[in-house]
Amino acid sequence: MPxxxxxxxxxxxxxxxxxxxxxxCDPVSARWVFKATVYKSARSRGFVGYGxxxxxxxSSMIHGAEMRVAETxxxxxxxxxxxxxxxxxxxxxxxxxxx
Numbered sequence: 163m164p165x166x167x168x169x170x171x172x173x174x175x176x177x178x179x180x181x182x183x184x185x186x187c188d189p190v191s192a193r194w195v196f197k198a199t200v201y202k203s204a205r206s207r208g209f210v211g212y213g214x215x216x217x218x219x220x221s222s223m224i225h226g227a228e229m230r231v232a233e234t235x236x237x238x239x240x241x242x243x244x245x246x247x248x249x250x251x252x253x254x255x256x257x258x259x260x261x
Contacts (some may be wrong), residue, residue: 165222176201178240180233183212194229199238200244211239 178200186195193216203206213235215228224231231253238251 165255173213176203176206178237180236182233183196186214192225192228196233196236198233200240201257209240209244211236211243213237213239216230 178198180196180198183195183197185243187193194213195212198211198213200211201208213232215232215235217225217228220228220231234253235251238253241247241250242251
């Protein structure tokens with residue numbers, strides 16, 4: 163199962179952008195949603211991925227970092243689409259609760 167750094171290591175991208183989707187976010191409940199677009203070349207229309215995170219779908223060890231997790235998930239999903247990688251990245255999974 164690849165993680166963020168592994169995905170970046172096996173791909174070549176011209177660049178990517180990420181944007182917060184404010185209408186789906188709720189800072190009070192730590193719910194965040196991002197849209198990421200990955201560009202493989204200057205002529206690429208881009209590959210889009212969405213990522214969300216809130217305390218119910220991240221490990222309790224990283225509560226408080228939901229915004230960063232949501233953005234990383236969005237970028238990872240866009241990278242996987244751009245390169246046809248059929249495996250979820252580690253960051254897209256909830257890895258056990260440490261309550």
